[in-house]
Amino acid sequence: MFKKVTIQADERGLLFHKGSYVKKLMPGTYHFLLWSKTTVVVLNIAKPFNVDGKDLKLFLHNEDLVSELDIVRVQDHEYVLHDEDGQFVQLLKPGVYAFWNILKKHTFMHTDIRQPELPVEVNRSIIPKLTANVLSYEIASYESGFLFYDHVLQRELSPGKYYFWKGPVSTTVKTIDLRQQQMDLIGQEMMTEDKVTLRLNFVCQYKIVKPLRALEMKSFDEQIHIQLQLTLREYVGALKLDDLLKRKEDVATFVLSRLREKGEEFGVHFLSAGVKDVVLPGEMRDILNTVLLAEKRAQANLITRREETASTRSLLNTAKLMDENQTLFRLKELEFLEKICEKIGSISLTGGGDLLERLNSLLGERKAESK
Known part of the structure; x- marks a missing residue:
């Protein structure tokens, strides 16, 4: 069997x-x-x-x-x-x-995962099949990246996509944005030399030129924010309110020059700065409005007096010319008569005497009747 x-x-x-x-x-x-x-x-x-x-x-x-x-x-x-x-x-x-x-x-391709970065020999088309064992990082065209193994800096990474094995070595990639950035200070309360408290809205633009230096600083954005605050307080605290309002454009120049002195320390190039708004307390705003209104009224009165003086001077000059020139005087009579005829349908004059005097007398009588 x-x-x-x-x-x-x-x-x-x-x-x-x-x-x-x-x-x-x-x-x-x-x-x-x-x-x-x-x-x-x-x-x-x-x-x-x-x-x-x-x-x-x-x-x-x-x-x-x-x-x-x-x-x-x-x-x-x-x-x-x-x-x-x-x-x-x-x-x-x-x-x-x-x-x-x-x-x-x-x-068979052997790879040492103690060196986390995937070898260039690995076909990138198979990486989607390795997602459980591979980390990927992408550096945009406007960024700079830094590679860390077990929290130790290895090198700077240029824009591109990078792949690393998940293994005994911890891999981290940190990126720094190299585009122009903006820092806004909104509603910063500050006191002038004459003890007036106001609020400033300020803005500055900058670019990171040394990304590693920026990476080495803890709370990078916060430190720039504080530096900007201190510089503004230094400038505003040395001026009285009136001087500050008159020299508002100079704030940006002063702050920008001070920030550029600190640029090397931060690894940053500061491009521009400026005051957006100066916000005064309500009472101080009312006082300034009252002062402004008084100034404008005084200017208006001055302009009115100048116009009246000019008008009187013109009348005086006309009277002198009429006194010296009988033809001009006669033309003025005719002009006066034309204006009267525009307002009256018909006029009857009898007797002799100066035409202008008789017309004046007639106008005086009609005004009395109208009353």
Whole structure:
């Protein structure tokens, strides 16, 4: 009585006697006595070599078997990229692996994860398949990046995309924005030399020119904000309110010059600065409005007096000319008569005398009747 075992062309058999491996069986048909303690494990050579319940090391002493296997050992500090016939298949973690080399060609790329950055030899098109084991960082065109391993600075990164293994070394990338930036001080309360409290809205623009220096400073934006505050207080505190309002444009010049003196320390180039608003307390605003109104009224009165003086002078000059020139005087009479005729339908004059005097007398009588 026999039991038959058939091994196909794409298979190999492993012969065991009493649980111990004996040899490899090639494709064919084999017969074994039913009561014998012989077993055969049939493996598909298109799949990785694996025997359930058996350690791979039990088979490695058989040279005949090993000749048809690719054995790869992955160390604790390694990841191995496994390709079959030039196509990526899987990522191998620490351990020992065996693959049949009969139907497929296997290649293995060893990478040391103690050096986290992926080697340039790694095909970037397979990275989406490695997301569980790879970190990615992207540096924009307007940024500068800095690479840290275990919180120790390694180098500066130019714009681009970078990939790192998740492994025993902690990887961090920090970025600094190199574009023009703006710092706003809104509603900063300050006191002038004459003890007037006011609020300033101020703005300045700057660019980071030494990104590493900016990275080394704790709370970089806050430190620039404080420096801007102190500079403003220094300027405003040395002026009286009237002087400050008159020299408001000079604030920007003073502050910008002081900030540029600190630019090297911050790794920053300050581009411009300016006062947006000066906000006064309500009472002080009312007082200034009253003063302004009085000044404008005085200016209006002055202009009125000047106009009256000019008008009187013009009349005096006209009278002198009429007194010296009878023709001009006669023309003035006719002009006066024309104005009267515009307002009166008909006029009857009798008797002699000066025409202008008689018309004046007539106008006087009509005004009395109208009353």
